[in-house]
Amino acid sequence: MSPHAGYNFGFLDEYAKKEIRRAILKAISIPGYQVPYASREMPMGRGFGTGGLQLTLALIGADDVLKVIDQGSDDSVNAVNLRRFIEMTCPGVSTTTRTQDATLIQSRHRIPELPLTARQILVLQVPYPDALVVVEASEEKRKTMHGEADYSRLLVKLYEDIVKFNEITISHRYPTRINGHYVIDPSPIPRWDVPELDHSAALILFGAGREKKIYAVPPYTKAQPLAFDDVPFRVEDFRDEQGRRRGCHRCGCTNSFLDEFTDSSGKKLYQCSDSDWCDGQRRSPRE
Amino acid sequence: MNKVLEVRGLSKIYGPGCASCVESTGPEKETNLCPHCGSVVALHDVSFDLHEGEILGVMGESGSGKSTVVKNLYFDQMPSSGEATFFDADKQHDLFCLNAARQRWLRNHRFGMVYQNPHLGLNFNISAGGNIAERLLMSDLMDYGQIRERAKALLARTEVLLSRMDDLPGNFSGGMQQRVQIAKALATQPPLLYLDEVTTGLDLSVQARILDLILEIQQELKTAMVVVTHDLGVIRLLAGRAIVMKYGRIIESGLTDQILEDPQHAYTQRLVASAL
Amino acid sequence: MRASILKVENFAKHFRLHEQNKFIPSSHDVNLTVYAGELTALIGPTGAGKSSVLKGIYRTYLPSAGRILYRHALDHEIDLVHASDHQILELRRCDIGFVTQFLHCLPRQATLDVVAHPLVTLGIAREEARRRAAELLSAMNLPERLWSVSPATFSGGERQRVNLARGLIARPRLLLLDEPTASLDPATSEIVIGLIEDLKAQGTAMLAIFHHPELTRRLADRVVELSPPPALAKSLEKECA
Helix, strand or coil, X not given: CCCCCCCECCECCHHHHHHHHHHHHHHHHCCCCCEECCCCCCCCCXXXXXXXXXXXXXXXXXXXXXEEEECCECXXXXXXXXXXXXXXHCCCCEECCCHHHCCEEEEECCCCCCCCCCCCEEEEECCCXXXXXXCCCCHHHHHHHHHCCCCHHHHHHHHHHHHHHCCCCCCECCCEEECCCCEECCCCCXXXXXXXXXXXXXXXXXXXXXXXXXXXXXXXXXEEECCCCCCCCCCCCCECXXXXXXXXXXXXXXXXXXXXXXXXXXXXXXXXXCHHHHHHHHHCCCC | CCEEEEEEEEEEEECCCCCCCCCCCEXXXXXXXXXXXXXXXXXXXXXXXXXXXXXXEEECCCCCXXXXXXXXXXXXXXCCEEEEEEEECCEEEEHHHCCHHHHHHXXXXXXXXXXXXXXXXXXXXXXXXXXXXXXXXXXXXCCHXXXXXXXHHHHHHCCCCHHHCCCCHHHCCHHHXXXXXXXXXXXXXXXXXXXXXXXXXXXXXXXXXXXXXXXXXXXXXXXXXXXXXXXHHHXXXXXXXXXXXXXXXXXXXXXXHHHHHCCCCHHHHHHHHHHC | CCCEEEEEEEEEEEEEECCCCEEEEEEEEEEEEEECCCEEEEECCCXXXXXXHHHHHHCCCCCCEEEEEEECCCCCEEECCCCCHHHHHHHHHHCEEEECCCCCCCCCCCHHHHHHHHXXXXXXXXXXHHHHHHHHHXXXXXXXXXXXXXXXXXXXXXXXXXXXXXXXXXXCCEEEEECCCCCCCHHHHHHHHHHHHHHHHCCCEEEEECCCHHXXXXXXXXXXXXXXXXXXXXXXXXXXX
């Protein structure tokens, strides 16, 4: 691919990258704290992953190996477009779909099933960065609440959930407390992925382009989903009516996050949401 | 009896304030609006003590500054000047010198407030039980079962039907909303409770039962209370001591029976005469 | 000679009504002493300010002049004219009782609790306090069916008994009595007189106003006669003339 005349490596100018990197450093220094930054105009609509993209572009170097996924899939339109854009603006960068080969992974809505390693960075695209937005409309007040680690109103939400439904019904964006202080919105990952944040070997970065915020879960940092002492946090339950763990119809895996869909005959099917994981299981099943 | 609260020289001015604010306002000037700079002198030089288990009545008409007193002490507002010391077991807290987090901690753990308007004291988007849960969660109780039990006990104590525990406060009667507010205020068993016109606007029979409840609580828990009201009947019933306010100043203070039977200030005499 | 509990020196009380711009003298130059185990009676014509003296001591009225020296159990003296509100409240709780002709009590409270209340504030368990209240009420012939209801609906005589029971139950060191038998039938009066004598025998100091000279003769160890203040005396003379 030929370099596009007039565009800097990584599309962003170096000042923009510097500012984003400074914000990243601050975010790592204050785990879970939302660092404001000057989100740049990108040649795509906000809400299509511009926050994650800016992080990726500020981080990426010519020797990086990039993987882009959307809802666990490398092949969805959104992932493909983002990958193409990065390939186009970052000459020399190689891309992959294999989780273990990537040094930099940009993702929407999932954390890969394969445990990440210390030489990897995961960038998550975030639509709504502030977990408190559901209980407090004023950003000024939310900032004070974060500063004082005042999350009782979020916990009341969980309380009301249990009162109404007998369980905590939050399916994604589960409020998670980082390093014992700030509660973050971990982006629309399912509950299944939340435990992966805790003491992750890889650096996990969150970018919200529209809301102009960057935050981080640094490597080996405590990440606790909010819960009650006697009503602990639970991940999704994939058991069938007989109580057996459902498996992927494609690879047979019974310990991955499953997507449910209906085939042409109207039958319900379950399949790994992480397509690379699924392919890997088909090549060499672990169990 | 140990002192719980000591207030000295509390003042609150809304507006820019000027050198003539204080001398141009007050009961003698019959206004709290400074004619020079247009500021409102809501409070000037308010001082009083409150002892353990004691109920202090703060009375006066609207605009006298009586509600401003408790709003400042509960950190809903910050005073322009003055000091307040809260004596908590072996600790002393200089209220207006604390940082916001410490103030919030005291508010959540050691103070309770019941407002005239239940919308100020309750979150109408969450259930009655959830409102109490919020206060318990603020004080770091993290066990759902225990939270439920405590909320039930508090609502039972304040005579709210337990079958309505999970209903939204908006579906409750005014008296019931005040009961939920009282239950919420009491959730952390605070040694100090502020009550701001809590029975105003309620039916007489409902008022009576709320006042009874407040007295029972004071006797059971030895909670010190500051009761703000324009109603002499409420003061007579609840308060051992009272202060009378007008245009932001304390014009008279004393034992409640003395203020009602031998009022000294012309304004108090008029107030008492018109009530009897 | 017995220990003096209360010394009133040059006490005066007048009222200033701002609205009407009036000055109303009530008590004037009152001097008296009350001893432990004795009853001092205040006598004098209507308008001599007898009740004002009692209310001044209890601080329901703010005294206008003079000293009111109260001697504590621990033998130190306090001037009730200048004592702080909290000191007065503490004395009311522990030391000084006041029985007036009128019953001021919380509405909707059961009679038994009304009477037991002074004991409860002294830290006595509610059950024990109620037991002693029941004892006293039955001694005063108040029908048991009335104990669980509020005195608000009682007849004058019944109310007065509740009022007395509440004043006597905690056995105060100093008891102020303002016409305590005013609305009682002779039989109940006798019971009350008996109770007052008992209390006196146990060392309570009393300052009393009786509506009947006969009672003063029977119960008083000392009598202090008050006269109307000069200004008032003059205006009374004018009225009579």
